Amino acid sequence: MTAADPPPDAAERERAQERERRIGERLNYQLFALERAARVGAFLAALLLWVLFYALSGRPQVFIWAALMHGVQALRYYMLWRTERDHPPARYPNHLPSRAVAHVVPLLVAASVAWGLAPWILLPPGQPQTLAPVMIVILFGMIGASIAPIMPRRSAVLGWLAPITLMLALRFAWEGDTLGWVMCACTLLFGATIGRFALIEHRMHVAMIGAQLDNETLTAQVLAHARELQRLNQERNRFFASASHDLRQPVHALALFSRALQRDLAGHALQPVADRVVQATDSVSGLLNGMLDISRIDAGAVHANWTLVAVDQIFLALAQQFEPPAQEAGIELRFHTGPQVLVTDPDLVLRVLSNFIDNAIKYAGQGRGRMLISARVRRRRLRLAVWDTGAGIAPEHLPHLFDEFYQVGNPQRDVTHGLGIGLAIVRRLAQLLDGAVGVRSRLGRGSVFWLELPRDKPLPPRAAAPAHAAVAAPRTAAQRPLRVLLLDDEAAVGEAIRLWLAPHCARIEITQTLAAASALVQAEPAGFDAFIVDFRLAGAEDGIAATAVLRECAGQPVPTVLVTGDTDPARVRAAYASGLAVMFKPVQPDALLQLLRQLADPAAPASVTAEEQGQIDLQPVLIKRGKLSLQ
Numbered sequence: 001m002t003a004a005d006p007p008p009d010a011a012e013r014e015r016a017q018e019r020e021r022r023i024g025e026r027l028n029y030q031l032f033a034l035e036r037a038a039r040v041g042a043f044l045a046a047l048l049l050w051v052l053f054y055a056l057s058g059r060p061q062v063f064i065w066a067a068l069m070h071g072v073q074a075l076r077y078y079m080l081w082r083t084e085r086d087h088p089p090a091r092y093p094n095h096l097p098s099r100a101v102a103h104v105v106p107l108l109v110a111a112s113v114a115w116g117l118a119p120w121i122l123l124p125p126g127q128p129q130t131l132a133p134v135m136i137v138i139l140f141g142m143i144g145a146s147i148a149p150i151m152p153r154r155s156a157v158l159g160w161l162a163p164i165t166l167m168l169a170l171r172f173a174w175e176g177d178t179l180g181w182v183m184c185a186c187t188l189l190f191g192a193t194i195g196r197f198a199l200i201e202h203r204m205h206v207a208m209i210g211a212q213l214d215n216e217t218l219t220a221q222v223l224a225h226a227r228e229l230q231r232l233n234q235e236r237n238r239f240f241a242s243a244s245h246d247l248r249q250p251v252h253a254l255a256l257f258s259r260a261l262q263r264d265l266a267g268h269a270l271q272p273v274a275d276r277v278v279q280a281t282d283s284v285s286g287l288l289n290g291m292l293d294i295s296r297i298d299a300g301a302v303h304a305n306w307t308l309v310a311v312d313q314i315f316l317a318l319a320q321q322f323e324p325p326a327q328e329a330g331i332e333l334r335f336h337t338g339p340q341v342l343v344t345d346p347d348l349v350l351r352v353l354s355n356f357i358d359n360a361i362k363y364a365g366q367g368r369g370r371m372l373i374s375a376r377v378r379r380r381r382l383r384l385a386v387w388d389t390g391a392g393i394a395p396e397h398l399p400h401l402f403d404e405f406y407q408v409g410n411p412q413r414d415v416t417h418g419l420g421i422g423l424a425i426v427r428r429l430a431q432l433l434d435g436a437v438g439v440r441s442r443l444g445r446g447s448v449f450w451l452e453l454p455r456d457k458p459l460p461p462r463a464a465a466p467a468h469a470a471v472a473a474p475r476t477a478a479q480r481p482l483r484v485l486l487l488d489d490e491a492a493v494g495e496a497i498r499l500w501l502a503p504h505c506a507r508i509e510i511t512q513t514l515a516a517a518s519a520l521v522q523a524e525p526a527g528f529d530a531f532i533v534d535f536r537l538a539g540a541e542d543g544i545a546a547t548a549v550l551r552e553c554a555g556q557p558v559p560t561v562l563v564t565g566d567t568d569p570a571r572v573r574a575a576y577a578s579g580l581a582v583m584f585k586p587v588q589p590d591a592l593l594q595l596l597r598q599l600a601d602p603a604a605p606a607s608v609t610a611e612e613q614g615q616i617d618l619q620p621v622l623i624k625r626g627k628l629s630l631q
């Protein structure tokens with residue numbers, strides 16, 4: 001607390017005073033609104049009373065009371081109109097300051113006195129037995145109906161009920177006979193009862209408005225906290241996206257440099273060192289790609305390709321991949337399934353189950369028993385589960401296993417154990433499959449991770465059944481030297497790409513600005529087979545706009561690879577929406593070279609099915625040793 005901050009007691013008093021002020025303003029508004037609503041009824045009641053008594057008695061004094069009563073009502077109506085004019089509902093939707101209703105209570109007192117004069121002026125002297133009951137019925141009904149309009153303010157209750165009750169009681173007491181005293185007592189009792197009810201209603205109404213204001217305050221605080229959390233989350237996402245991009249730039253260059261070094265040192269005594277550098281670079285690239293996978297899923301860039309698939313074929317692919325590492329770890333791998341088929345994406349299912357199996361092998365330890373991969377029907381869903389007899393997981397960790405960056409048994413955050421995002425990716429993939437993931441575990445007994453998928457999902461009209469995932473086929477494109485133009489404002493990246501592609505290119509031009517790249521293309525429009533353009537460039541242009549400029553200079557849609565290190569979902573969506581071939585930093589050098597050759601020869605076949613190869617081979621779509629890659 002600073003010197004300028006008020007003490008806690010003073011601050012509490014200020015909050016209490018502010019709350020009382022707001023309650024008062026709400027009550028003022030309701031008093032005004034109810035007064036406005038009751039004006040027609042009050043006018044009709046007064047009109048009925050004097051017309052009836054003039055018809056019954058014929059006394060001219062009736063007009064004196066009528067003029068007095070309607071004059072007070074006219075003044076009240078004028079003040080209500082002026083209040084509404086000076087305080088329009090657009091500015092005062094549910095509250096009014098005290099000065100806006102300062103006239104209400106005095107005019108209520110005046111109206112109460114006017115009504116209290118009714119029996120004194122309208123009743124003929126010496127004839128209370130004839131007209132007094134009529135007077136009581138009308139006035140008592142009017143007093144009872146006045147509870148709602150006067151209830152918002154205690155002063156309004158007292159200012160209205162006290163004069164009319166006392167003046168009416170005195171008029172009957174003035175008669176002096178038994179009937180007069182009885183009507184006097186009834187009037188006092190009725191007025192006291194109505195006043196008590198009105199005050200109780202007032203207290204309840206004040207409490208209700210106070211609770212409403214408290215709820216509004218709490219709601220505003222919750223919304224403010226939600227907005228603050230949203231802002232912090234956006235800042236966190238921007239920070240991670242920026243940090244990821246800045247980190248990917250040097251790793252991207254390092255990957256290209258290391259592969260070029262490994263290639264040039266082939267057969268040299270230093271080749272093992274180069275191999276270690278490549279291995280370390282690939283490890284860092286794998287960690288960065290894990291963060292990219294989440295961004296691509298959140299951006300909606302990953303879609304499920306629905307097809308009718310046999311579960312035993314998925315299990316066969318898992319067996320082909322994981323039996324060797326399981327045997328090395330001393331784990332017996334078993335599969336249990338029936339002739340189940342379902343509509344799903346076999347690629348994504350393989351990714352999920354591969355992550356479960358790889359984790360089970362990784363954390364099982366040497367020679368830790370058996371592992372079972374099963375498929376069991378559970379009503380309208382099919383549960384694909386991975387059972388292990390490993391060390392198990394403590395119960396306090398289970399609710400958080402599928403959260404981002406959550407790891408068990410890695411308090412030092414050793415990056416060799418990953419970033420803790422593998423299961424977070426698995427959860428997102430399960431949602432893409434309209435499924436769910438779960439886990440049960442017992443310390444010392446083992447764990448079971450499962451993926452539940454719907455069994456009754458209809459096959460989309462465009463899908464063929466049954467089908468297996470398409471697998472990549474070797475390219476037959478001519479291995480002619482390429483002519484490539486690179487646009488990247490990072491000099492180190494440009495030099496790295498030049499070193500890597502130089503042996504495979506007849507020409508490679510490195511530019512750092514759009515102006516320089518445009519000049520080269522304009523000088524020789526047909527001089528390049530492909531462009532490599534960075535998404536985030538210096539200045540106002542981005543890679544998508546720069547590609548459009550370069551293609552315009554070339555006069556043709558030159559094949560372009562858009563390279564980006566951004567992981568922000570919005571920028572990932574923009575990259576895919578461009579229609580360009582997209583690669584994410586750090587780019588695998590071999591993949592970049594292969595993509596350039598494919599783009600340079602679009603007539604080359606892209607893929608063949610597994611059936612055309614004469615065997616079931618889903619290996620190309622599997623995770624490499626548990627590292628999920630959506631590229």
